[in-house]
Amino acid sequence: MRPVLVTPLLALSLVLGACGGGDGGSGTVANGGGSATPTPSPTPTPTSSACSLSERQAWALAALQEWYLFPDQLDSSVDPDAYTDLQSYIDALVAPARAQSKDRYFTYVTSIEEENAYYSSGETAGLGVRLGFDYSAGRLFVIEAYESGPAYPLGFDRGTEIVSIGTSPANLQTVSSLFASGGIDAVSAAMGGSAAGTTRTFQIRQLDSSLSTVSVTKRNFELAPLSPRYGYKVMTSNGRRYGYVNLRTFVDTAEPALREAFAEFRAQGVTEVVVDLRYNGGGLISVAETFSNLLNRGRSGAVMSYTRFRDSKSDYNETAYFSAENSAIAATRVAFIGTGSTASSSELVMNAQKPYLPNDVALIGDNTYGKPVGQIGLDYSACDDRLRVVALRTENAANEGDYYTGLASTYPATCRAVDNIGYQLGDAADPMVMAASGFLSGASCTAIGAAPGGIATQSVRSAATRRPLEAQDPNFAQRELPGLF
Structure with a gap:
């Protein structure tokens, strides 16, 4: 899917965005794969009063009634006059779905300008x-x-x-x-x-x-999507060579960086990879598809994922297929590093890999956030409003989806490891990297769902009680990257 399709006053874009950091966080997203993008009906040309709160509330309600993935969980009886800002009104409309953990602040209004700047170049302040x-x-x-x-x-x-x-x-x-x-x-x-x-x-x-x-x-x-210090490298453990790649966020500029990383892996004959997504809250589906293609040389034409809209929008359902990438490797074993900040497009890449490496893929670290749904972006250009509406869900080639409680319980293998910030990302001594390389070499480990054991005695720099600090009034980049300041 292409990220943005613009009509006179309404844009619809599909991305898989962030979890927002913790259960109380906000998220962005539109999920899926394939090539067709729904074309919404144009909104009327706004008048000078179009940006009044009441006009914006009416626009948001109409958009949700048309596109929301859970129409039976939309409380259209909410009194708009009871709210003094648009986001609070939207929160009330989708509160029933949130109570079922299906929309944990994933539906929200943001700035068109901010979002476009972020996805095109990773720019923020x-x-x-x-x-x-x-x-x-x-x-x-x-x-x-x-x-x-x-x-x-x-x-x-x-x-x-x-x-x-x-x-x-x-x-x-x-x-x-x-x-x-x-x-x-x-x-x-x-x-x-x-x-x-x-x-x-x-x-x-x-x-x-x-x-x-x-x-x-x-x-x-x-925001460089791959760090110039530790974004990718070829490492050796127990005599085995493996690639390490750490993707911070799924923005346009990530594609050339990922291709460069995998070209190096391919040149060095690497087929085992540690993919570090521990803080990656998601982003553009097109980048998630490129990432998946880079791991799956030789699978062109096979199903990557399915995208499902609500019944009334089923004409927009689509299937994404793997396609050839010159830099791609045929990964034989993959260890994904994740945490509760790993969401959306990150989970899409992880879920898409499961059917093709059922015994050779693992989740390392901690359970992921759990965001199998995606958003479309509906624009009210006159007000710089983009409404991110949860409008679709995704499944992998085996029709596996609905991982609202995270991927750990669905993954074929998991290894628990602490996120110790006393070690730099990509350091071979980092407990998460060590557990990932251990999986690649066949070492045994403790599953993520097992009793926590000695985690409580870890130093404060690897504390289990650490969570991303949330901004009080997050901008778009802070929604995508929980804890960003």
């Missing part, structure tokens, strides 16, 4: 870090840093702890005191908005326990 909050210890850590962001050159990297936050060195407040006084919302609010030019001062603690105070001004930057 902020510090350029993803943050994880340890709810047990009340501590805040950098779990990933983007090399092009303003914070990375000032000492922020994976494992860095943010001890205090302020608008200047004179008014720093400790993260622990913020959390004690106002909960996680106070911590998130202290980070400030994502607007370029916003400055915050931090006291940070490095892995060697050294402390420093730095001020960072947020700015626009591009």
Whole structure:
């Protein structure tokens, strides 16, 4: 499917987006495969009052009534006058589906301009870090840093702890005191908005326990979908060579980067791969299809996935097939690294692989988020509104879908491993990479669904209670990448 089809005032795009980070997070998405894209009916040309709240509410309700995947779970009786913003009204309309864990904040309104900028180049504004909050210890850590962001050159990297936050060195407040006084919302609010030019001062603690105070001004930057430091490499474990690839997000610029990675794997004769999607909340289906093709040389014409709309929109159902990629490898064994932040397009790639490597594919780490549904994007251009509507669901070639509780219970093999941010991503000593390479070599492991054992005694940098810090008013990139600031 092509990402965007524009009519005079309405655009429809299909992507598989983020889980939003945790059970209370928001998500983006449109799921599926194939080549046909539904063409919505044009909306009337707006008048000068078209962007009033009542007009936008009426537009959103009509769109949901036409496209929502769960029409019997749409509460059309909600009084729009009871809500002072569009998103709260949408949340009320889809609340019945959310209560059944079928739409966990996946239907929402966002900015057309923000979304287009993100998917075309990965562009957003902020510090350029993803943050994880340890709810047990009340501590805040950098779990990933983007090399092009303003914070990375000032000492922020994976494992860095943010001890205090302020608008200047004179008014720093400790993260622990913020959390004690106002909960996680106070911590998130202290980070400030994502607007370029916003400055915050931090006291940070490095892995060697050294402390420093730095001020960072947020700015626009591009999110490289594969890190120039650890995006891909060929590694050796127990005498076996395997490829490692870490995809941050499914944006347009990921395709050439993925092709480059797999060309290297192919040149070195690699057929076993560790695919690290531990923080990847999803994105464009076209990129998910390219990723799947790169793993499946020789399967052109075989079914990759099925996309299903509601009964009244069944004419848009479609089938995606594997196609040839020059850089593709014929993967013989694949270990996918995942966590609760792994969702949507990431899960689509993982689910699509199962029927073809039933005994040679595994989920490593923790259970995934559980988002087998996708969204279409409906545009109200005059108001810069894009409504992401859950409108479809996907299945793999074996007609397996509906993994609303995550992929762990459906996967042929799983290995539990902790996400220890004391190790850089792609480090051979990282517990998740070690467990993944162990699976490739046939080592035994503890299944994800088994008793947690000693996880509770792990250090704070591998704590099981750490989850992405959610922004109070997330922009589009923060919906796609939970914990992004």
